[in-house]
Amino acid sequence: MKLKWFFIILLILATSIACRITPSVEVTPTQGVPPTPAPLVITPLVPTPTMEVSPTFTISPTIEIPTPVTPTPPLPLSLKSGQSLTLSMIHMLNSNEGWAIGRSQGVALDHVLLTGDGGLTWEDRTPVEILAQSALTLVRAEAYFKDAQTAWVVYSAEINTSSESPLKVWFTQDGGHTWTASQPLDLSDLPLDFVYPDQPGFSDSRHGWLMVHMGVGMNHDYISIFTTADGGQTWQRVVDSVKDNLTMSCSKTGLVFISPERGWAGGDCHGVMAGVLFYSTEDGGQTWQQVQLSPPEDFPNLFDGQDAYCGTEQLSFSNPAAGRLVVRCVFSSTEKVRSWLYVTEDGGRIWVPYLLPLPWGQLDFLDPGRGWWLASPQSGSAQGTGLYQTGDAGHTWTRVIQTAWMGEPDFIDPQIGWVIAHANNAVALVFTSDGGKRWKEIQPLVK
Numbered sequence: 001m002k003l004k005w006f007f008i009i010l011l012i013l014a015t016s017i018a019c020r021i022t023p024s025v026e027v028t029p030t031q032g033v034p035p036t037p038a039p040l041v042i043t044p045l046v047p048t049p050t051m052e053v054s055p056t057f058t059i060s061p062t063i064e065i066p067t068p069v070t071p072t073p074p075l076p077l078s079l080k081s082g083q084s085l086t087l088s089m090i091h092m093l094n095s096n097e098g099w100a101i102g103r104s105q106g107v108a109l110d111h112v113l114l115t116g117d118g119g120l121t122w123e124d125r126t127p128v129e130i131l132a133q134s135a136l137t138l139v140r141a142e143a144y145f146k147d148a149q150t151a152w153v154v155y156s157a158e159i160n161t162s163s164e165s166p167l168k169v170w171f172t173q174d175g176g177h178t179w180t181a182s183q184p185l186d187l188s189d190l191p192l193d194f195v196y197p198d199q200p201g202f203s204d205s206r207h208g209w210l211m212v213h214m215g216v217g218m219n220h221d222y223i224s225i226f227t228t229a230d231g232g233q234t235w236q237r238v239v240d241s242v243k244d245n246l247t248m249s250c251s252k253t254g255l256v257f258i259s260p261e262r263g264w265a266g267g268d269c270h271g272v273m274a275g276v277l278f279y280s281t282e283d284g285g286q287t288w289q290q291v292q293l294s295p296p297e298d299f300p301n302l303f304d305g306q307d308a309y310c311g312t313e314q315l316s317f318s319n320p321a322a323g324r325l326v327v328r329c330v331f332s333s334t335e336k337v338r339s340w341l342y343v344t345e346d347g348g349r350i351w352v353p354y355l356l357p358l359p360w361g362q363l364d365f366l367d368p369g370r371g372w373w374l375a376s377p378q379s380g381s382a383q384g385t386g387l388y389q390t391g392d393a394g395h396t397w398t399r400v401i402q403t404a405w406m407g408e409p410d411f412i413d414p415q416i417g418w419v420i421a422h423a424n425n426a427v428a429l430v431f432t433s434d435g436g437k438r439w440k441e442i443q444p445l446v447k
Helices: 002-021
Strands: 086-092 098-103 111-115 121-124 140-145 151-156 169-172 196-202 208-216 221-228 236-239 251-257 263-268 278-281 308-317 323-331 337-344 352-355 360-365 371-376 386-390 398-402 409-411 417-423 426-432 440-442
Touching: 086 409, 086 417, 086 426, 098 140, 111 140, 140 196, 151 196, 196 251, 208 251, 221 251, 263 323, 308 360, 323 360, 337 360, 360 409, 371 409
Parallel strands: 251 308
Antiparallel strands: 086 098, 098 111, 111 121, 140 151, 151 169, 196 208, 208 221, 221 236, 251 263, 263 278, 263 308, 308 323, 323 337, 337 352, 360 371, 371 386, 386 398, 409 417, 417 426, 426 440
16 A cells, blocks of 8 residues: 555656656647647847937038128229329429329229329329229229320229220320320230230330230240330230240340330349340340340359349330349349349440449439439338439449338439338328438328
8 A cells, every 4th residue: 555655656756847847838739640840930130220329419501691782882983172192103294293193092093193283282184984984994004104295094904804895005195184095905816814014105206115914824924015106096016925026934024115126125034044034126026136234243153043043124214325224133142132233325235234232222313324223121121221322324322311211213303303102001202302311291182
């Protein structure tokens, strides 16, 4: 009996253990068919998506609301009586009469001006056709004044712009009361970056010249030269970049003719080329030959390009025989600057140099012998400026006065002169009646 209960208890324990080990998968067998194992299903591992960080702010397109712009009224072209004037160029004929180019504050145009009281008041003699232009494109004036009745003026847009307005030269024979326009200058087949007329001049009442700058690049100054034989009514192009009969290299700083055939042109290569850029023509500008200037005795190698680089400027003639040319040289090793006045007394066949007292300045000669040099030791600075005078064509110079301003002198006799003085961005017209020892400021007004 006891043994029987022992086996019963053992059987119960075994059954219990078996129930714990066997998976609890309930399979209902089909009648008469062995049970089929359940298919193994493998669930693919889906990676947990990386959490996306939303931007903390959203940049939405900026919508610009246009601000209403009040049209700026065009600056007036005409001058009003009593307005003050700022002159940029002056040419006095005697102690009372003279011409000038100038503007008044708020007026967007260079005006041709005439004075009869020594520069105190000025009458507006600008061509009325320029004042009446509907679109303001021509605002800058270059002029040549021969006498109280005769003058020529050419208007252009500001530098580095190309205007569609035809380039004309205006001339007057009645003191600016009426003007006549020339035929348009022919620039039709030339590449134009801008149109910048420069250095108009006349050797007599019929024969004149005009340089026009048209473009720059890689030490080039592309120009045209025009001449007239009928007082400025028509102009012929004798030099341009297509003909290439005068070098287009280097900047051009001077042009003058002493007759319809004979002329000179100068320039500055700023150290790119050796020697001095100075050319002459004997056929009215059709062909040009380089002029070889003799160096100063103290600097025999000045123009070989080894020790210094030189340029020319301020080319002028008092008469067909007496001419002057300023040659400025920068010495490579020391950066020291010296200037010489080259003088000719035979119409340009021989040029003789004389050292100028200071290197940077403006020249004015009353006649072949008497002249002034208003100069500074530094470019663009009025510090240390002095007015110097010569009575022997530049052989010797005497300082008249030390000034605090620069400018171009304009003397009508040994005692009376004017200067448009520049200093510290200020401009003033000053006057002397004692040869430059004392100067008085003038406040020019529209008459």
